[in-house]
Amino acid sequence: MGFLRRVAGVSLRDRVVLICNNGEKFMTKHGMQNLSVIENGSLVIGSDGLIKAVGPAEIIGAQYPEASFDNVIDASGMCVLPGLVDAHTHPVWAGDRVHEFAMKLAGATYMDVHRAGGGIHFTVEHTRAARSSELLASFSSRLVRMQRAGTTLVECKSGYGLDLQTELKMLEVIEEARRTLPINISSTYCGAHAVPKGKTVAETTKDILQVQLPRLKEQMSAGTLRVDNIDVFCEQGVFDLSSTRSILQAGKDMGLNINFHGDELHPMNSAQLGAELGALAISHLEEVTDEGIAAMATARTAAVLLPTTAYILRLPQPRARDMLEAGVVVALGSDFNPNAYCCSMPIVMHLACVNMRMSMPEALAAATINAAYALGCSHTHGSLEVNKHGDLLVLNTTRWEHLIYQLGGHQELIRYVVIKGNVIVDNGKTMDL
Ligand SMILES: N=CN[C@@H](CCC(=O)O)C(=O)O
Numbered sequence: 482m483g484f485l486r487r488v489a490g491v492s493l494r495d496r497v498v499l500i501c502n503n504g505e506k507f508m509t510k511h512g513m514q515n516l517s518v519i520e521n522g523s524l525v526i527g528s529d530g531l532i533k534a535v536g537p538a539e540i541i542g543a544q545y546p547e548a549s550f551d552n553v554i555d556a557s558g559m560c561v562l563p564g565l566v567d568a569h570t571h572p573v574w575a576g577d578r579v580h581e582f583a584m585k586l587a588g589a590t591y592m593d594v595h596r597a598g599g600g601i602h603f604t605v606e607h608t609r610a611a612r613s614s615e616l617l618a619s620f621s622s623r624l625v626r627m628q629r630a631g632t633t634l635v636e637c638k639s640g641y642g643l644d645l646q647t648e649l650k651m652l653e654v655i656e657e658a659r660r661t662l663p664i665n666i667s668s669t670y671c672g673a674h675a676v677p678k679g680k681t682v683a684e685t686t687k688d689i690l691q692v693q694l695p696r697l698k699e700q701m702s703a704g705t706l707r708v709d710n711i712d713v714f715c716e717q718g719v720f721d722l723s724s725t726r727s728i729l730q731a732g733k734d735m736g737l738n739i740n741f742h743g744d745e746l747h748p749m750n751s752a753q754l755g756a757e758l759g760a761l762a763i764s765h766l767e768e769v770t771d772e773g774i775a776a777m778a779t780a781r782t783a784a785v786l787l788p789t790t791a792y793i794l795r796l797p798q799p800r801a802r803d804m805l806e807a808g809v810v811v812a813l814g815s816d817f818n819p820n821a822y823c824c825s826m827p828i829v830m831h832l833a834c835v836n837m838r839m840s841m842p843e844a845l846a847a848a849t850i851n852a853a854y855a856l857g858c859s860h861t862h863g864s865l866e867v868n869k870h871g872d873l874l875v876l877n878t879t880r881w882e883h884l885i886y887q888l889g890g891h892q893e894l895i896r897y898v899v900i901k902g903n904v905i906v907d908n909g910k911t912m913d914l
């Protein structure tokens with residue numbers, strides 16, 4: 482047992498929700514409805530932060546006497562889940578947009594605000610002016626909030642720079658957080674988030690292809706920046722299908738995963754384009770067509786659904802049920818951004834269940850294994866299986882469904898958040914349900 486010299490252990494008398502137990506990289510409808518759960522289980526995390534064993538408590542207990550552990554969590558009467566995965570966020574920015582929330586409540590649409598020079602443009606102005614240290618400070622506190630709500634892996638986009646200098650500043654801030662904070666980060670270049678004021682789509686596309694992406698490539702090759710995904714906001718009045726195609730293809734040629742915004746406010750055939758380009762994921766899809774759904778199912782392109790956006794903007798709900806029936810890999814994201822200010826995946830799952838008609842097991846699979854798949858990380862994250870990261874939540878309840886059922890109750894329900902075997906959040910409270 483040499484490798485177990487410094488072991489963090491979780492010993493349980495109750496339920497461990499594995500999600501899946503057969504090395505699945507994603508789950509479709511049937512699997513999502515039949516999550517793998519062990520009653521009275523135990524789980525062992527090694528000193529390298531990876532899961533070493535998980536199974537019935539008697540078997541694991543015999544293999545690993547408690548004396549071999551640095552840290553033992555007795556989770557009797559509680560339940561254990563994989564850390565939540567947030568597959569879509571815009572968390573690096575300066576300047577909030579609470580004034581625009583008021584405008585939208587009074588009837589303005591998202592595009593009304595955008596065309597009037599607000600929305601993304603407002604945030605770009607403030608983010609360009611902000612120092613890296615300010616961006617890092619606010620970004621870090623948002624990440625801490627996400628961790629407290631159970632997120633252990635989060636996708637983080639750039640996209641409030643729209644010029645080389647600010648896009649790099651944002652990506653460097655994301656990189657710094659990745660190096661210094663426990664939460665796992667998947668980093669996305671989203672230089673095509675909007676067409677900057679005073680520029681055309683053609684000029685912007687040219688700048689991205691000829692200036693921004695080549696510079697990114699240099700920094701990635703030099704090892705100074707790690708970027709995982711490429712994103713474009715494919716939408717009427719933003720990037721059309723042809724500019725979206727050329728930017729995504731160029732990113733793919735650099736080794737980035739395609740993961741973009743599509744079919745949100747208008748049907749754009751984004752889903753078909755993504756499927757054709759081998760996109761790992763497409764987000765939003767409120768306006769996806771039947772053909773788009775079929776194409777995504779065949780290509781195994783994940784649909785990252787964002788219930789907060791449809792809720793806040795009063796959009797039609799994404800067609801989660803049709804996607805699940807068609808065999809699409811459905812994932813969830815918070816879409817945290819100055820328009821949709823939500824750091825909580827438990828709230829996102831609740832909205833997905835009520836507004837998009839997903840069941841609680843479907844929502845949990847969409848916020849764990851399928852969200853990890855959308856980020857190309859489901860071989861290491863998204864379920865409690867041997868050799869995956871020891872990222873998990875311990876809840877103050879025997880029924881994990883409380884995490885979704887109790888709208889906004891996650892702070893009291895989450896007792897521990899563990900990332901790679903380290904306890905990151907310890908709420909030390911007991912509660913009455
Ligand atoms: N739709 C485009 N992008 C974001 C909103 C960004 C913003 O409004 O700042 C989204 O996913 O909802």
Ligand SMILES: [Zn+2]
Pocket residue numbers: 569570571742816818
């Ligand atoms: Zn977004």
